Amino acid sequence: MKNIFNNIITPVDLKSCYFLISIIFLFISCVEPLTDSQQSTTPNIEIIKPVTGDSIMVGKNRVEYKASDGTGGQGLSFYEVFINNRFVKRYAQNEDGTNPDIYLEIDSTLLGSSINYYIKVYNKSGKSKESKLQENIFIKDKPPAAPSNLIIKKTSDYSAILLWNDNSNNEKGFELWRKDGGGGVYRKIKTLPVNTISTTDDGLSPFIDYFYKVRAFNDSGQSEFSNEASTSNLPGGQWNLQAEAIGASLIILKWNDFAVNELGFKIERANSYTNTWEVIDIVSPNQTEYEDNNVQPSTAYKYRVAYFTSNSVSGYSNEVSISTFYTDVDGPSNLTAYYSSGVILQWTNNDKLQLTRGTIIEKRAGSYGKFVEIGNVESDSTSFVDYNIESGKTYYYRVRQKLSNRIYTPYSNTVSITIP
Known part of the structure; x- marks a missing residue:
């Protein structure tokens, strides 16, 4: 009975309990409850590319992603890139609020290996969110740099030698492409080993103009093509025959x-x-x-x-x-010219067999000097407008049609007009 009476709460103790309960209630009532908007301000990020199982190259690889702040948030602040679980770079949100371009910058020491990565985004409230971990991203070599300064020299009517600059250090070889004639289509004619800077092309025809370009390649793809070189542009020395x-x-x-x-x-x-x-x-x-x-x-x-x-x-x-061509074809005739904002040329097409490949328009400023080509139209067209004229000047015009490479019809008559 003595222990029971010892555990009985006295009125003083009861008063203390009421006071403590009041203090707790008052504290809770002063704390502002969290709203739904405050609870949802965690940012979001989703990686679109590259993702698990993809390949990327040595160098800079742009990451495609979507990122936004949660509902009611104040906006995004910055991003952190982690490769193989190590922080590598931080990107700030653009000043205009748009998402920045983010890159995976891969060193050549990782060539042939695989990496994993993720991106962590922070908002202005300090909250963050990690993207899904992207794994087994294979690192391959970048395509080689394009060769340049391709030049050509004909060593005979039937052979040419080509030379270019090798601007890459990771190519596995080169491809030589050729087009036969100005209207031809490029095709690959040779595959050459690594570090090649020249080659020859034999079995050519002395009556065809050849066009060339070259590019490097490796396991990751091809470079851009070099400049184009053509036998049609080879200088004939000071004679230029x-x-x-x-x-x-x-x-x-x-x-x-x-x-x-x-x-x-x-x-x-x-x-x-x-x-x-x-x-x-x-x-x-x-x-x-x-x-x-x-x-x-x-x-x-x-x-x-x-x-x-x-x-x-x-x-x-x-x-x-x-x-020579296999037959003669009459050239255009009845060339006329009149002025209306530009010089309007009209002529008669006499190609009844439809053998020609276009009509070439030539012009000369003044009574002396050389005619120069200023344009061309389809063979079935019989008019052309020249807007490149100056008031008070006299111009001379003539036209002819193309039959094949360096083969033409005769010229039309020549007409002159003075611009008012």
């Missing part, structure tokens, strides 16, 4: 006259049977063009030129090869 065929019955030669004391020029053509050079004509000094109408349809010819004085003959020009 060029040839074009007019249909089946005429070949025109053009060259630079750089001599100061010549008595004339001699024109030589290679005999198609013996391949020996024969003089076919001589022309007067200061002349820079020659027409050879002693030719046959669908026949290949090769020419060279030299100048002569009273007691010597110069070195020869570059050699040029050209093939």
Whole structure:
């Protein structure tokens, strides 16, 4: 009975309990309850690419992701990138509130290995969220840098040598691509080993212009292509001898006259049977063009030129090869020109067999100088407008049609117009 009475709460103790309960109630009532918006301000982040099982390259790899703050939050603050569970870089949110570009920057020491990574995003309230861990990301080599400065030199009518700069240190080889003729399609003609900087191309035709480009490759892909090099742009030295065929019955030669004391020029053509050079004509000094109408349809010819004085003959020009067309085709006719905001040209198309591959428009400013090509249209078109004109100037125009590579119809008549 004594122990029971000892455990009986006295009135004083009961008063103390009431006081303590009041204090606890008052404290709870002063604390503001958490709202739904405050409880949901944790940010969100989702990685889209690269994800588990993907491959990335040595160097910078952009991460595709979505990130946003929770409902009612004040916005995102920054991001932390972790590779193989180690912090590697921090990215701040853009000043305009948009998400920054984030990259996985991979050192070459990781080549051939696999990594895992995740991104941790923080909002302005200090809360954070980690993305899902992306695993088994394989590191492959980056594609090689593109070669450059591709140049070409024809060593004969049937062979050319090409040279380029190797700008990469991780290529496994090079691809040589070629296009036969200006209207051809590029195709790969050679695969070359690592560190190659030159090659030859044999079995060419002297009557076709060839276009080349080269690129490097490795297991990760191909580089960009180099510049394009073409046999059509090869210089003919200071002579720059060029040839074009007019249909089946005429070949025109053009060259630079750089001599100061010549008595004339001699024109030589290679005999198609013996391949020996024969003089076919001589022309007067200061002349820079020659027409050879002693030719046959669908026949290949090769020419060279030299100048002569009273007691010597110069070195020869570059050699040029050209093939005639299988038939003659009438050129455009009835070319007219009138002014209306621009010079409007109109002509008659006489290509009844539809053999041509386009119409070329040429222009000359003033009574002297050379005609230059200013445009081209489809063969079935019979008009062209030239807006590149100046008031008070007189312009001359002519047109012709293309039959094949360096083979054309005759020119139309030439017209002139003075711009008001």
